[in-house]
Amino acid sequence: MxxxxxxxxxEVDLTRGNIERVETDPRDTELYLGGLGTNAKILxxxxxxxxxxxxxxxxxxxxxxxxxxxxxxxxxxxxxxxxSPQTQLMAFSMMGGFWAPxxxxxxxxxxxxxxxSPNLVYIWINNDKVEIRDASHLKGxxxxxxxxxxxxELKEPRAQVAxxxxxxxxxxxxxxxxxxxxxxxxxxxxxxxxDKGVKAxxxxxTRDINVARPLEYLELCNExxxxxxxxNEHPVPGVMAILTGLGSPQxxxxxxxKWHTENFMWGNSRVRRxxxxxxDIAREWAKTLDTMRTRLISCYNCPMTCGATISPPGxxxxxxxxxxxxxxxMAAFADLEFGLGIAQSATEYGVDGFxxxxxxxxxxxxxxxxxxxxxxxxxxxxxxxxxxxxLLDRIVRREGIGDVLANGTYWAAKQIGxxxxxxxxxxxxxxxQLPLKLSMLNPIYFLMYSTGEKINITQIEGQFPQAPFLTxxxxxxxxxxxxxxxxxxxxxxxxxxxxxxxxxxxxYPTPEMCCEIVDWQERMHYIDDALGMCAGLSSFxxxxxxxxxxxxxxxxxxxGIDMDEEKLTQAVRRYRTLVRANNTRRGMRRKDEKxxxxxxxxxxPELEEKLLDTYYQFKGWNxxxxxxxxxxHELGLDYVYEDFEKRGVYSDNGGAPAQETSAEKDKEA
Amino acid sequence: xxEKKKKIIKTIKIDADKCNGCRACEVICSAxxxxxxxxxxxxxxxxxxxxxxxxxxIYVPVYAGEYTAAECMGRDKYVVDGKEYEECAFCRASCPSxxxxxxxxxxxxxxxxxxxxxxxPLCVKWCRVDALTYEEREEDVEDVEAPKELDIGxxxxxxxxxxxxxxxxxxRMSMKA
Numbered sequence: 001m002x003x004x005x006x007x008x009x010x011e012v013d014l015t016r017g018n019i020e021r022v023e024t025d026p027r028d029t030e031l032y033l034g035g036l037g038t039n040a041k042i043l044x045x046x047x048x049x050x051x052x053x054x055x056x057x058x059x060x061x062x063x064x065x066x067x068x069x070x071x072x073x074x075x076x077x078x079x080x081x082x083x084s085p086q087t088q089l090m091a092f093s094m095m096g097g098f099w100a101p102x103x104x105x106x107x108x109x110x111x112x113x114x115x116x117s118p119n120l121v122y123i124w125i126n127n128d129k130v131e132i133r134d135a136s137h138l139k140g141x142x143x144x145x146x147x148x149x150x151x152x153e154l155k156e157p158r159a160q161v162a163x164x165x166x167x168x169x170x171x172x173x174x175x176x177x178x179x180x181x182x183x184x185x186x187x188x189x190x191x192x193x194x195d196k197g198v199k200a201x202x203x204x205x206t207r208d209i210n211v212a213r214p215l216e217y218l219e220l221c222n223e224x225x226x227x228x229x230x231x232n233e234h235p236v237p238g239v240m241a242i243l244t245g246l247g248s249p250q251x252x253x254x255x256x257x258k259w260h261t262e263n264f265m266w267g268n269s270r271v272r273r274x275x276x277x278x279x280d281i282a283r284e285w286a287k288t289l290d291t292m293r294t295r296l297i298s299c300y301n302c303p304m305t306c307g308a309t310i311s312p313p314g315x316x317x318x319x320x321x322x323x324x325x326x327x328x329x330m331a332a333f334a335d336l337e338f339g340l341g342i343a344q345s346a347t348e349y350g351v352d353g354f355x356x357x358x359x360x361x362x363x364x365x366x367x368x369x370x371x372x373x374x375x376x377x378x379x380x381x382x383x384x385x386x387x388x389x390x391l392l393d394r395i396v397r398r399e400g401i402g403d404v405l406a407n408g409t410y411w412a413a414k415q416i417g418x419x420x421x422x423x424x425x426x427x428x429x430x431x432x433q434l435p436l437k438l439s440m441l442n443p444i445y446f447l448m449y450s451t452g453e454k455i456n457i458t459q460i461e462g463q464f465p466q467a468p469f470l471t472x473x474x475x476x477x478x479x480x481x482x483x484x485x486x487x488x489x490x491x492x493x494x495x496x497x498x499x500x501x502x503x504x505x506x507x508y509p510t511p512e513m514c515c516e517i518v519d520w521q522e523r524m525h526y527i528d529d530a531l532g533m534c535a536g537l538s539s540f541x542x543x544x545x546x547x548x549x550x551x552x553x554x555x556x557x558x559x560g561i562d563m564d565e566e567k568l569t570q571a572v573r574r575y576r577t578l579v580r581a582n583n584t585r586r587g588m589r590r591k592d593e594k595x596x597x598x599x600x601x602x603x604x605p606e607l608e609e610k611l612l613d614t615y616y617q618f619k620g621w622n623x624x625x626x627x628x629x630x631x632x633h634e635l636g637l638d639y640v641y642e643d644f645e646k647r648g649v650y651s652d653n654g655g656a657p658a659q660e661t662s663a664e665k666d667k668e669a
Numbered sequence: 670x671x672e673k674k675k676k677i678i679k680t681i682k683i684d685a686d687k688c689n690g691c692r693a694c695e696v697i698c699s700a701x702x703x704x705x706x707x708x709x710x711x712x713x714x715x716x717x718x719x720x721x722x723x724x725x726x727i728y729v730p731v732y733a734g735e736y737t738a739a740e741c742m743g744r745d746k747y748v749v750d751g752k753e754y755e756e757c758a759f760c761r762a763s764c765p766s767x768x769x770x771x772x773x774x775x776x777x778x779x780x781x782x783x784x785x786x787x788x789x790p791l792c793v794k795w796c797r798v799d800a801l802t803y804e805e806r807e808e809d810v811e812d813v814e815a816p817k818e819l820d821i822g823x824x825x826x827x828x829x830x831x832x833x834x835x836x837x838x839x840x841r842m843s844m845k846a
C-alpha cells in the first residue's frame with residue numbers, strides 16, 4: 001500500500017483520445033518526492049529540448065503535491081509543469097484552491113496530458129471513470145463561467161474545475177489556468193492547455209488517502225495548527241506590515257496601501273510616487289474594498305483567509321488573489337475601483353496578474369513615445385482606463401496589436417523593433433517581473449533574481465529578513481525564537497548584519513554567506529513545491545510553521561519513507577538540479593541569469609560576477625551554471641551527464657540567438 | 670411522576686457568516702472516524718459537510734443527523750437575505766434524496782457523534798475562523814422510567830387486536846404450554 005500518495009498517474013493522450021491509469025515507481029518518490037520533483041523527472045525523461053512548447057509532444061502535467069489530501073494544514077497545491085511558450089524553459093507554476101486534494105481523493109497523483117485534441121474538449125475525472133468530453137459549447141467562455149457550466153452539466157457542484165479562458169484558448173503567452181480561488185498563472189501554461197485543445201479538467205473523488213503512522217502524523221498537524229494560532233497572535237516586530245504575519249501578504253484584509261503604492265512602480269514599472277498615499281485616497285480605497293469585498297476566503301484546509309470574493313458593481317462575482325489587487329490599478333495610474341473591476345475581466349479571460357498589466361502599460365508607453373502609432377490602435381478609447389479594457393480585449397483575442405502584445409513584452413518588443421526593446425525593461429529570462437526598482441544592490445536578492453528558475457522573486461525569497469534591523473536589541477529579540485534556521489550560523493550572520501558601515505550591503509553578507517542564505521530560502525520553496533504546501537505557511541513568511549526540522553517528520557509519518565534533514569536536503573538538491581538540467585539542455589546559460597538592468601541604481605559588476613561564480617560553485621555548477629559531472633554523479637543523476645555529453649552541452653556557452661517563438665512559426669505555416 | 674434529573678445538552682453553534690469554506694472540519698472529521706483512528710481521511714465520509722457556493726456567497730456547515738428510509742413528501746428551498754440555498758441545504762438527514770452523509774462505498778448512513786471521547790468535537794477544534802463553537806449546558810429533565818421492551822410490544826398488540834382477543838390468545842398459549 002502507498003501512503004500519502006495514491007501511486008497512480010492518469011495518462012491522457014489527446015490526439016488518440018486514449019486514457020490510461022499507470023502505477024508509478026515508489027523508488028521515484030524516495031528520490032524526487034512528488035509534485036515538482038517527479039514532474040521534473042517526467043519532463044526530463046519525455047520532453048527533450050527539440051520539443052517545442054506548442055508541439056503535441058510537449059506535456060502538460062497537473063500534479064498534486066506528495067502530502068496533498070492528508071490533514072496537513074495548507075497542503076493543497078497543484079503544481080502544473082510544462083515547457084513555457086514565453087521563456088521556452090520549464091515552467092512550474094502552482095495553484096492553491098481545492099483541485100489537488102480532490103485529485104488525490106479520486107485516486108491519482110498526477111494528470112499528464114500529451115498530444116493535441118482536434119476539437120475543444122474537457123476532461124472529467126470521477127473516481128475510476130474518466131472521460132474526454134466535448135467542450136465546443138464552452139468555446140470563448142470565461143474561466144470562472146466555464147467551471148460553473150461544467151458543474152451544472154455534470155450535476156456535480158462538488159467537482160473541482162481547472163479551466164482556461166479566452167486567453168488560454170488563443171495561446172496568449174501569459175495565459176493562466178484558473179481554479180477555485182486560485183490560479184496557475186506564471187509562464188503561460190494556460191497557453192499550452194489551450195494549444196492542446198483542453199478547456200478544463202474537472203475532478204471529483206470520494207476515496208481515502210492513507211497515512212503511514214496516523215497518531216504521529218496527526219500530532220505533527222496539531223502542532224502546526226497551534227503554532228499558526230500563536231504566530232497569528234505574535235506578529236514579527238521590526239519588519240514592514242505585510243511581512244509580519246503568515247499567509248500570502250494579506251492584501252484582501254488591509255486597507256493601508258501606503259507601502260505598496262509608494263514603493264512599487266506605477267505604469268510600465270517606471271514611476272515611483274513617493275507622496276501618493278493620503279487620507280482622501282485611504283478613505284476612498286477603503287470604501288471601495290469594503291463595498292466590493294463579500295467575504296474573506298481560504299484554500300482547502302487552511303485558516304489563513306488570504307483571498308476574498310469580490311463583487312464589483314454590475315459585474316459577476318469573482319475570487320481575488322493577493323497582489324492582483326494593485327497590479328492593474330498601478331499599471332494604469334488608476335484607483336482601486338478600476339483595479340478590482342478590470343481584474344474581474346482578467347480572471348474570466350484567464351491571464352497572469354503580473355505580466356498582463358505590465359504588457360498593457362508597455363504598449364501605451366510605446367504609443368506615447370511614437371514607436372507605436374494611431375494605426376496600431378484603431379478604435380482605442382481616449383481615456384486611460386478605457387484603453388486598458390480595450391487592450392485587454394485585443395490581447396486575449398489576439399487581434400491587431402493584441403496579437404503582438406500577447407507574446408509578452410520581450411517578444412513583442414523584438415517584433416515591433418524601432419527601439420521598442422528598451423521599453424521591455426522589466427523581464428528576467430523573457431518573463432515580466434514585479435514592478436520594483438531599488439537603489440542599492442542587495443547581494444542576496446541579486447542571486448535570487450539571477451538564478452531562480454521559477455523566475456519570480458516571491459517564489460524564492462522568504463525565511464531571512466529582507467533588510468538588517470537597526471538595533472542590537474531588535475536583532476537579539478528576533479533571533480531568540482528563530483528555531484526555523486537550519487543552522488545557528490544564520491543567526492550570527494543576521495546579528496552582525498548592519499544597515500551601514502563595514503558589515504553592510506552590498507559586501508556583507510559575504511558572497512559565501514549569501515550562497516547559504518539563498519540556498520536555504522530556495523530549498524524551502526522546492527520542498528513546498530514537491531509536497532504541495534502553500535508557500536504562505538512555509539517558505540515565504542518569516543518564522544513559518546513548516547520548516548526544515550519538522551518537514552522530514554511529516555514525510556516519514558505521512559509516507560512511511562525514512563526521512564531526515566540530510567536525506568531531504570539531498571532529495572531537494574536532486575530535483576532542483578533536474579529542473580536546471582531541463583533548462584540547461586534548452587540553452588539556459590550564465591548570460592540569461594541576471595536581474596533587469598535597472599532593478600538597482602547602484603550596481604557592482606565585479607562583485608556581481610563574484611557572487612555568481614561563488615554561488616555556481618557552491619551549487620556544484622560550472623562557470624556557465626551547468627551542473628558538473630561530479631555533482632550529477634553524487635546526486636545519482638548520471639543519466640543527465642550522459643545526455644549532456646551526447647548533446648555537447650558543456651561546450652555550448654550560449655552564443656546562439658534566441659529562437660523565434662513557435663506560435664509565430666505556426667502562423668506562417 | 671419521576672423525579673428531576675440533570676442532562677447535558679451539547680450544541681455546536683454554527684456562524685455561517687464566519688465560514689471561510691476551507692473544509693478543515695471535513696478533513697478532521699473523516700480522519701477521526703477512520704479505522705484505525707486518523708489512518709486515512711476522505712471528506713466524502715465526513716459527518717459535517719460544507720454546502721458551498723463561493724460565487725453566491727453561500728457557506729453552510731451541516732451536520733449528519735438521523736437516517737431516514739424515505740424522502741420527505743416535498744422538498745424545501747430557503748431564500749435568506751436574497752440568497753437562494755439549494756434544496757434541503759439546512760437538513761441533517763441521511764436520506765435517499767441526496768448522497769451526503771453516507772459511506773461512499775457501502776451507502777451506510779453516517780451520523781455525527783460529537784467525537785465521543787474528545788474534549789470537544791474536532792471540527793470545532795480545527796475551525797480556526799470560529800465558524801463553529803461548542804457549548805454545553807445542563808438542563809433539568811423529568812426522569813421517567815423507561816418502559817420495558819416486552820411491555821411496549823404487548824401493548825401495541827393489545828391495541829391492534831383489542832383487549833379481549835389478546836387475552837384469549839394468551840390463554841390459548843398458556844394451555845398449550
